[in-house]
Amino acid sequence: MATRRRVAREFKAPPFTRADVEAVSARYDEPDWLRQLRLEAWATYEGTPMPTTKDEPWRRTDYRHINWDSAGTLLAPNGGQLDDIPAASRQPLLGEEQGGMLAFVDDVVVHHEVSEALTGQGVIFTDLRTAAVEHPDLVRDHFMTHAITPETGKFAALNAALWTHGTFLYVPRGKTVELPAHSIFYTTQPGVSLGHMLVVLEEGAQIDYLHESLSPTLDVDGSFIGATELIVKDGANLRFVSLQDWGHHMFEFSHQRARVGNDAQLDWITGQMGSKFVKAFLEIDLDGQGSWGRMSAVYFPDGKQFMDLDTQQNHNAPHTTSDLLFKGVLKDESRSVWQGMIKALPGAQKTDGFQANRNMLMGNKTRADSIPGLEIEADDVRCTHASATGQIEEEMIYYLMTRGLPRDEAVKLAVDGFFVPVLDRIPFENVRDRMLAYVERKLLGHD
Amino acid sequence: MGAALEIRNLHVSVEDQPILRGVNLTVQQGEVHALMGPNGSGKSTLANTIMGHPAYAITAGQLIFDGEDLLELETDERARLGLFMAFQYPVAIPGVTVANFLRNAINARMKSQDPESKGIGIPAFRKLMLDKMDLLQMDKSFGGRYLNDGFSGGEKKRAEILQMAVMEPQIAIMDETDSGLDIDALRVVSEGVNTLSGPELGVLVITHYQRILNYIKPQYVHIMLDGQIAESGGPELAVHLEEHGYDWLREKQNGNGK
Numbered sequence: 025m026a027t028r029r030r031v032a033r034e035f036k037a038p039p040f041t042r043a044d045v046e047a048v049s050a051r052y053d054e055p056d057w058l059r060q061l062r063l064e065a066w067a068t069y070e071g072t073p074m075p076t077t078k079d080e081p082w083r084r085t086d087y088r089h090i091n092w093d094s095a096g097t098l099l100a101p102n103g104g105q106l107d108d109i110p111a112a113s114r115q116p117l118l119g120e121e122q123g124g125m126l127a128f129v130d131d132v133v134v135h136h137e138v139s140e141a142l143t144g145q146g147v148i149f150t151d152l153r154t155a156a157v158e159h160p161d162l163v164r165d166h167f168m169t170h171a172i173t174p175e176t177g178k179f180a181a182l183n184a185a186l187w188t189h190g191t192f193l194y195v196p197r198g199k200t201v202e203l204p205a206h207s208i209f210y211t212t213q214p215g216v217s218l219g220h221m222l223v224v225l226e227e228g229a230q231i232d233y234l235h236e237s238l239s240p241t242l243d244v245d246g247s248f249i250g251a252t253e254l255i256v257k258d259g260a261n262l263r264f265v266s267l268q269d270w271g272h273h274m275f276e277f278s279h280q281r282a283r284v285g286n287d288a289q290l291d292w293i294t295g296q297m298g299s300k301f302v303k304a305f306l307e308i309d310l311d312g313q314g315s316w317g318r319m320s321a322v323y324f325p326d327g328k329q330f331m332d333l334d335t336q337q338n339h340n341a342p343h344t345t346s347d348l349l350f351k352g353v354l355k356d357e358s359r360s361v362w363q364g365m366i367k368a369l370p371g372a373q374k375t376d377g378f379q380a381n382r383n384m385l386m387g388n389k390t391r392a393d394s395i396p397g398l399e400i401e402a403d404d405v406r407c408t409h410a411s412a413t414g415q416i417e418e419e420m421i422y423y424l425m426t427r428g429l430p431r432d433e434a435v436k437l438a439v440d441g442f443f444v445p446v447l448d449r450i451p452f453e454n455v456r457d458r459m460l461a462y463v464e465r466k467l468l469g470h471d
Numbered sequence: 472m473g474a475a476l477e478i479r480n481l482h483v484s485v486e487d488q489p490i491l492r493g494v495n496l497t498v499q500q501g502e503v504h505a506l507m508g509p510n511g512s513g514k515s516t517l518a519n520t521i522m523g524h525p526a527y528a529i530t531a532g533q534l535i536f537d538g539e540d541l542l543e544l545e546t547d548e549r550a551r552l553g554l555f556m557a558f559q560y561p562v563a564i565p566g567v568t569v570a571n572f573l574r575n576a577i578n579a580r581m582k583s584q585d586p587e588s589k590g591i592g593i594p595a596f597r598k599l600m601l602d603k604m605d606l607l608q609m610d611k612s613f614g615g616r617y618l619n620d621g622f623s624g625g626e627k628k629r630a631e632i633l634q635m636a637v638m639e640p641q642i643a644i645m646d647e648t649d650s651g652l653d654i655d656a657l658r659v660v661s662e663g664v665n666t667l668s669g670p671e672l673g674v675l676v677i678t679h680y681q682r683i684l685n686y687i688k689p690q691y692v693h694i695m696l697d698g699q700i701a702e703s704g705g706p707e708l709a710v711h712l713e714e715h716g717y718d719w720l721r722e723k724q725n726g727n728g729k
């Protein structure tokens with residue numbers, strides 16, 4: 025047999041060095057402890073291999089086509105302004121009001137406002153570097169200690185070593201914050217952006233928080249390597265909405281994890297619209313008795329977009345409840361993967377875990393993988409899952425058309441209706457409307 | 472004279488299986504026709520073919536509405552010309568409220584008549600919807616429910632007639648709207664239809680039972696058998712069927728054939 029020459033494509037690591045870590049740390053004159061953390065994380069990073077399609081969580085998710093020459097270059101701030109961010113994203117969340125807004129363009133803070141209502145309650149909402157200097161104890165206690173650690177994975181270690189910007193939201197014990205917080209990561213250049221979000225709600229605290237990540241589409245690869253940590257202590261209540269609308273040149277690798285204490289509640293909704301490629305780990309740990317966590321997603325890839333949402337609902341204590349609803353519509357030649365695991369530790373009796381994944385396919389070149397999983401070590405639990413994937417229902421479209429709706433409007437109505445049960449969980453009306461506008465844009469697009 | 476729906480020598484197949492075998496029928500605006508016939512004889516096939524369901528292939532014949540060749544038109548275009556069908560089995564549209572759906576349907580029609588149209592305003596729409604809901608004695612909360620999603624059989628049928636009332640068609644086909652309605656609901660819905668009818672509305676009532684015809688009084692009754700209109704007559708034909716079933720007609724046909 026003739027030997028065939030194969031171009032060996034490797035799972036290449038981005039071209040960073042320890043010198044990059046030192047440079048990022050020096051750029052902002054960081055405190056020593058933070059610099060030390062970065063260097064330790066760098067050692068972990070170097071000791072961790074790049075994930076490959078032989079690793080279970082990456083089996084369906086191949087990123088070998090990324091061009092790290094462009095997607096691995098740190099951004100150089102070039103004078104971006106708040107005005108660069110699309111106006112729709114800058115709108116206040118409730119009528120004219122929001123509690124605070126923190127916006128970054130190319131990793132640099134371009135806007136920071138916090139209403140007196142929030143500062144008066146002792147709420148801290150600022151960029152993570154400033155927080156590390158002004159509130160070192162709070163940051164040290166929670167930053168990469170509870171939710172994500174450098175050992176979580178290769179990209180978590182990279183984020184820990186090299187994060188370029190971040191947000192810190194802190195709500196003190198017992199404070200119920202009425203006005204929502206809002207942050208934006210926006211990039212204008214190709215290259216890599218490493219964002220970190222740390223949210224801490226002390227006992228009995230309560231707030232709504234919206235984060236959005238977005239960029240225009242550029243013609244060379246870019247990347248976002250992110251970490252999100254949500255720490256919801258006993259009796260606290262967090263509603264967290266995150267929207268992703270990167271340009272179609274972006275690769276996102278992110279770890280997002282919440283820890284939920286006794287009788288605490290987390291309602292987490294994500295909308296995934298943009299990017300070229302996403303691998304996001306989304307995890308809820310129900311650590312405290314009586315805690316409740318809900319994770320909801322809408323995703324709508326088109327063109328050749330690829331999205332892998334990898335979820336985990338960890339029941340670590342008795343009497344915990346988790347609920348997951350992920351709904352996707354796929355168009356053109358796009359692909360999605362949802363793999364979700366419900367775990368219950370041996371002591372986690374009387375837990376109730378549910379997960380549902382539904383995909384609506386538009387056309388036969390799309391593909392949606394739906395992989396539910398249970399790992400139950402307790403015996404008195406109720407854990408169930410449901411998943412369904414199918415082509416958009418022609419009988420539904422026909423019915424709508426018999427009422428005079430042209431086909432494209434009938435499809436839009438059916439798709440909107442499919443997403444509505446998730447969108448209804450978003451507490452901000454104008455964000456719901458924007459999501460529907462995204463959907464319309466996607467449906468009208470012809471890529 | 473108003474618009475007419477003309478069905479001429481219509482032959483229809485599903486997956487190469489002939490179902491309709493030469494149907495002829497004309498419904499004028501202002502007329503009420505009843506179409507009866509045993510299960511599987513092709514009544515719903517006829518209704519769906521008129522609306523342009525993609526599963527039904529027309530192998531011969533013509534469908535004309537108001538002088539226009541329906542075969543050239545998509546389902547939505549036929550609807551906007553003034554044709555309506557109340558489904559025998561309405562389809563659930565989860566996540567889309569009755570109100571949202573109706574407003575979209577009205578706007579689609581307004582936009583096709585005038586591309587510049589901004590659609591119906593919210594207050595005008597609310598009033599229209601509530602008026603029609605009153606007519607059909609429907610609870611106001613109905614507008615906020617997802618269309619046909621979890622509706623009872625009777626609620627679905629009522630929602631079909633609500634749509635008909637809002638869309639104000641010229642010709643409406645009601646495919647077994649009476650089945651699934653309780654006795655009171657049948658009266659309410661029929662009276663609703665009667666309020667809508669007049670010289671502007673032609674109706675084709677598909678039914679198995681004489682009862683609805685006591686309310687919605689047809690001038691013509693047709694009986695479909697094996698994909699053809701086997702008999703046409705006046706209201707007395709429905710009464711006769713109620714008493715005698717279809718056997719006499721089958722026998723008559725066979726007798727003719729031999």
Ligand SMILES: Nc1ncnc2c1ncn2[C@@H]1O[C@H](COP(=O)(O)OP(=O)(O)OP(=O)(O)O)[C@@H](O)[C@H]1O
Pocket residue numbers: 485490508509510511512513514515516517526559
């Ligand atoms: N979409 C379809 N696919 C396959 N067969 C079909 C389809 N639609 C109709 N048929 C067949 O065509 C024949 C006529 O069906 P149709 O639904 O028109 O009858 P009908 O007169 O409305 O009956 P009923 O009184 O029970 O509602 C039946 O044999 C039916 O199985």
Ligand SMILES: [Mg+2]
Pocket residue numbers: 514515516559646647
């Ligand atoms: Mg039928």
